[in-house]
Amino acid sequence: MINIKFGTDGWRAIIAQEFTVKNVTRVAYGTALWLKEHKQKSSVVIGNDPRFAGKLFAETTAKVFANAGIKVFLSSTDFVSTPMVSLGTTLLKADLGVIITASHNPPAYNGYKIKASYGGPATPDMIDQVENLIPSGVPLELLSIEEYKKQGLIELIDLEDMYVKHVEEKFDLDAIRNSGMNFAYDAMYGAGQNVMRRLFPDATFLHCEHNPGFDGQAPEPIHKNLEEFSELIKLSGDIDSGLATDGDADRIGLYDSEGNFVDSHHILLLLIHYLHKYQGLNGDVITTFSCTQKIADLCKAYNLPHTITKIGFKYICDLMVNSGKQVLVGGEESGGLAIAGYIPERDGIWIGLTIWEFMAKTGKSLDDLIEEVYAIVGSFAVERYDLHLTEDKKQAIISACQNRSYKSFGSFEVSSVEDMDGFKFHFGDGSWVMIRPSGTEPVLRVYAEAPTSQAAFKILDATKATLLA
Known part of the structure; x- marks a missing residue:
């Protein structure tokens, strides 16, 4: 039996290799044990994204919980997004949520994410406790879904419907629909497709069919995957604008009217600008270590507190839930963003609609709104390379970073280094390069910020040449 470890955001593994009914049963059993230890009478919300065999794994999980005497609210539709499970967990006042998803990972993977009662990622401490309760085997005789339904232990629930109603309550959808602006949506064959068809039937849609293999591509909403x-x-x-979401619809990709990709750094700035300047809201801004320096600059201009965390939305969520402070915006570079007035959860559709509402209510284009932000903090670009290396080479580079062996990258002289989560090398003029191993893949991520995209790529190329020398 494999040792099951949760990564940055849940447990992920290759379907039929390690992600099997037997291993999912083990993880569900450990989660159920944890829940029973912490609560006498408890309930859980369970759903799955459109990946291969998602329904099978969700029903297996549901049966394990029901077998333990825990009330299960099981999604009745073919698939749901992660935010639908998170929102459902809070609206149904459940103690836990489980979504079967591997998010933006390649199609061969599936995964298991745990959501806490507040509708956001479970804390690292809770995940550690669940991991320690996962048994090496589970000799359970599980009944059918129908049998558990008869016993009142499994109840089918339409999480998609709940989500749509919540969106209709919280957004000025009429303003968006009647703005005279045209919008497009790329589901990347993921879990957001049915909801967006319901909300905006007149939009232009791409990859909004059920395709469990995602047409062979990892459903990550980054430009190289969204060129079509x-x-x-x-x-x-x-x-006027295009919105894309990943496999479980918790991450966002955004485009302007020219088909230019608008990254999360810019989206975070737009959210702060809209919520504070236009809506008069205040609160803390929480961003991860890989985000642009311009966020700190805008927070300073608006007199908003700004906190930087390690990379991983769970760290943002922890502060949103436990800091006792009102959080205005929280987000990470990889497209996971959250805002005040909603659950402490990433939600690509929710954030996309916030930006579209901003455009509709001001009558301004995305470019115009970005220019408003640039007028305060200056223009910038953050670019990223993913270096696929052998484990030995990756570890040698990380070791060199730890030992402060890199004094320059090509002509770029290092002035200072931060190592909160990965290594950020500053060049003294506001530009920087950051090196960090991925938490979920055999990849070394390299980020650079500079005044222009061209300048950022120059830094990346110089860094790559130094690292691979």
Whole structure:
């Protein structure tokens, strides 16, 4: 039996290799044990994204919980997004949520994410406790879903419907629909497709079919995976903005009317600008170590507290839930963002609708709104390379970073180094490069910030040449 370890955001493994019914049963059993230890009478919300065999794994999980005497609210639709499970957990006042998803990972993977009662990622401490309760085997005789339904232990629930109603209550959808602006949505074959069709039937849709293999591509909403969408927007000539979400619809990808990718650094700035300047809201801003320095600059201009955390939305969520402070915006570079007035959870659709509402209510284009932010903090670009290396080479680079062996990258002289989570090398003029191993893949991520995209790539190229020398 494999030793099951949760990564940055849940347990993920290759379907039929390690992600099997037997191993999912073990994880569900450990989670159920944890819940029973902490609560006498408890309930859980369970759903799955559109990945291969998602329903099978969700039903297996549901049966394990029901077998332990825990009330299960099981999603009745073919698939749901992670935010639908998180929101459902809070609205149904459940003690836990479980979503079967591997998020943006390649199609061969599936995964298991745990959500806490507050509708956000479980704390690292709780995950450690669950891990320690996962047995090496579970000789359970599970009944059918129908049998557990008869016993009142499993109840089918339409989480999609709950989510749509919540969106309709919280957003001025009429303003968006009647703005005269045209919008497009790329589901990347993921879990957001049905909801967006319901909310915006007149939008332009791409990859909004059920395709459990995601057409062979990892459903991560980054530009290199969205070039078809970008081209569609360019060629249309009349689409004002395009929204893309990942496999479980908790991450966002955004495009302007020219088909240019708008990264999370810019989205975070737009959210702060909209919520504070236009809506008069205040609160803390929490961002991860890989985000642009411009966020600190905008917070300073608006007199908003700003906290930087390690990379991983769970650290942001922890502060949103436990700091006792009102959080205005929380987010990470990889497209996971959250805002005040909602659950402490990433939600690509929720954030996309916030930006579209900002455009609709001001009558301004995305470019105009970004220019408003640039007028305060200056223009910038953050770019990223993913270096696929052998484990030995990766470890040698990390060791060199730890030993402060890198004094320069090409012509870029290092002035200072931060190592909160990975290694950020500052060059003294506001530009920097950051090196960090991925928490979920055999990859070394390299980020750079500079005044222009061209300048950022120059830093990346110099860094890559130094690292691989």
